[in-house]
Amino acid sequence: MGSVTFFLLATALVVSALTVVVHPNPVKSAMALVATLFLLAVEFVFLGAHMIAALQVIVYAGAIMVLFLFVIMLLNLSDEEAEARRRGRALFRIGAWIGGGVLAAELAALFLRVPFPAPAAPPAGYGGAESVATALFVDYALPFELTSILLLIAVIGTVVLAQRRAS
Amino acid sequence: MTFPAIDWIAVLPLLLVACLGVVCLGVGLFVDDDEVLGWGALVGLGVTFITTAVLIGQHGSAFNGTLVLDGYALFFDLLILAVGCVVVLMSMSYVEETGIGAGEYYALLLFALSGMIVMASATDLILIFLGLEVMSISVYILAGAWRTQMRSNEAAMKYFLLGAFATGFLLYGIALIYGATGATRIDVIADKLGGVIDRHLLLAGVAMLLVAFGFKVAAVPFHMWTPDVYEGAPTSVTALMAVAVKSAGFAAFTRVFLRGFGGLHADWSMLLWVLAVATMTVGNVLALAQHNIKRMLAYSSIAHAGYILVALTAGGPTGGAAALFYLLAYAGMNLGAFGVVLALGRRGEPHEEIDDYAGLGFRSPLLGAAMAIFMLSLTGIPPLAGFAGKIYVFTAAVREGYYALAVIGVINSVISAGYYVRVLVVMFMTPGAVDVVRASRRPYLFTSIVFSAVVTVLIGVFPAPWLELARLSFLSQP
Known part of the structure; x- marks a missing residue:
């Protein structure tokens, strides 16, 4: 039961984190970040770390997100600018994809072959x-x-x- | 909950500089006189320097052994504080001429120095990260402090974005190393290296740290930011970046790699070998093509990072001592060179092209002679500091069996003569018309140039005691 909810949550977390990076609209990116931070807080609750979960929501999802939205509002990126930014230079984009892809593949291979120990129960009073x-x-x-x-x-x-x- | 006792001696240099920064910031609100603020920073740094010098021979550690006061930390503390004093001297008239807010400028300078002191004294990766950030963020801001100059803004932006990217590598590397060893303390990591279950995680972390430190010390291929940032930043800040930031970067680099990952020397020395050769060669060859003196010195600073990487590749006490000595020698000659660049500029006319140096040797013999000393020392001509530094670095490489590396280093020194000597040729053999502001109008700047020249000659003529100091400092690490 525990591991099923964990993997469901973890998948949702990774998807929303990817949305933050990939989504062209900055406001929607910020909203995806809110979702990411909330899901992370839920993970902390599952670990029994209630204090950290509360801090996560108050500090990140609360204070820092408001700042993010203020900055986006003040910068007031128009659609054309965002579009121009997105296109960039084709060659650089391809290079960045290849470089990032190689790094991601290496790290994935790394994590698959490292024998991580089974998680121990968190100590009393954890979090x-x-x-x-x-x-x-x-x-x-x-x-x-x-x-x-x-x-x-x-x-x-x-x-x-x-x-x-x-x- | 009980609070642990704190060994105040171990944190004294850090505490003094950080407090001085806060005081400077506060006083800057009420005092409008730039010169008074500069004097305050200078006297404060001088007192800190003397206090730190008194601590020589003491050993201390605070905060669960994450911050130590050993000979190694003291060596870099004193070097960084001395560089700080010289940079303040250089800034006195420059800040006034450029209209940079003096209170914030000196406060940020002092905070940057405090970050460097943390990097030199920390034996914990988390503290090294925080020290690096305190230093870097202060320097990003300082690089953009001359707000009316477009290229100063550009420098700050470029440095900030690339620096933030490099910080990501550092943090990820620390996380992977923690995952592999379960520790962030350098000495604990060194003990646990043998018992690591899977070396791949560890080596990936080490590679990430190499990228992050490589960025901070401007090693090829992580050097792309250097020429633009060095050229665009206010010259006094460039001097700070070229000398103090690089020294602090190497302080952490050397401690982490030679002390922490010393057991993995066989794994990373090959990578470092390639990095050292690329850094020396690219730095020297590209410096040949520069017309702007600040860009030329930027590529020269990349090349010198390459020589220090040669010492790190050699590893062991010999390599470590050579690296420390080289940083000492490099500080004197490079600070002086930037001092001369400052001296040639005047309000609104930076005079940063190498052609502007034409005839300088005749119109201002003192400045010409000083520049000649710095350029010859940077080339590595005896009996100046740069020569002694290179001798020790290449000797260390040969002693550890890296013959090819030493040969490539010597060839690079010959290439470097091409652009350093060109400055001398322009200064002494071509007529020119750029007027220099009289020395008596800028007493502080000229004091700093003369001081740098004296240090460069002194280290070059009597290198043995300085090398012994570097060796003892390196060996004193717990």
Whole structure:
């Protein structure tokens, strides 16, 4: 039962993730991303990681998606532009397909031959508030702090690069 | 929940630089004088440099051993901080002339340095990734800081898009290695290499890391961004990219590959061999065809990455020490060369064509002599730093049995003379008319050029103590 639902969910997840990349309309891509993130949250629920599932929905499907939609709205890509973008240069497209295809085939072959161990049951308290907090503030305290510097840099960068030009 | 005790000594250099960045950003809001801000950054970096130098000989590790303070980290910390000081000196008048916001500029510069320090001190792949991102994102922004210049915008955009792509490779590589070994800590990975069930997953991860680091140090075939970004970015930022970003990239590259994947040397040395030959040859041959000095130096920096890759291919303590020494020598001569490029420009007239250097040797003998030192050192003429660096790199290659690699390296050095000496010919043997701003008007910039020249000569004349320092630093890794 568990593995059937897992594979159903996983298939839906991969399909919606592919839609994000392949779909020509940016708004529909963004919607597919919402679906991807929700499905990922459901996977976390199946693992018993309720805290992570909730964070996944609040942070990604909530906050970050709203940002995405705002950006798409502000950029206001017209259909012609999107069409022109899609066509690109034929030679590059073929090259990219071949390169990507070879890499995908290699990775697929790799995953098929690696003997992955059977999944063990997650430890007690997995994905709960306490284990998330321990990971964030004890085990990975330094990466956590560095990420805050990274966000500060991103904010400065936005202001530096996007502020109105003083003429 | 108990919080683990933190060894503050181990994080001291990082903490000081990051705090300095925040202070600079805050002060920049209220202080309009660019020079004051520059002095603040310079003094702060100087104090950090001295504090870090005092720590020499100490060993520490913090955050479950993911961040260490060993000789290796100290070597790169000091190198990066010194480069930071020189870049601040170079930026003082440049920031004012180009109208770049000084507060943000120095803050981003300091944040970039803090990211580099993390890359040099981290023994955990996750931390290396974060350090690399802190450094890279700051530098993307700095590359586009001269907003009124189209090519600065283009440089930032190009660097950002390709850099983000390379980051994907890094993360995927880390994920695959974690999948194969169950660890992200470099020393744990090194211990587990023998017991890995399936090597294919591991090797795929190693290859992905090679791509990501290859991009950061501008190795062929991951070098496509380099000439455009180096040309378009503000020159002081180009100097930072060519020297500090490359050093930090090699710091992480060397630690991960020689320490972490040392047991897989037989597997990756062949790949690295090809990469080294391609990088040296493509860099040097394409540099011959350049007319713009910044593009020429960009291809030259690609070629020098190739020489350092030769040392990494050789591997072992000899190769590691040679790589560290080469980075030290390279820092002095390359910073100086970019200093001269800055000195020739003036408000609104960058004078970046090689033909603009005509007659420079007569109109400004000091600048001409300095440029001659840097160009000869980059070629590898004794008794300058570049010569000593190349000797050690090629000796390491020969000692480990890579004769062909050493021969190709020497041939490449001869090719490189073609474009370095051409600059000298133009400077001293053709008449020209470009006026140079007097040295007394830009005291900071000239201080930095003289400092770089002195370092280049000093390392070249007395290489032995520096090599010993590099060797001890390399061996001190836990």
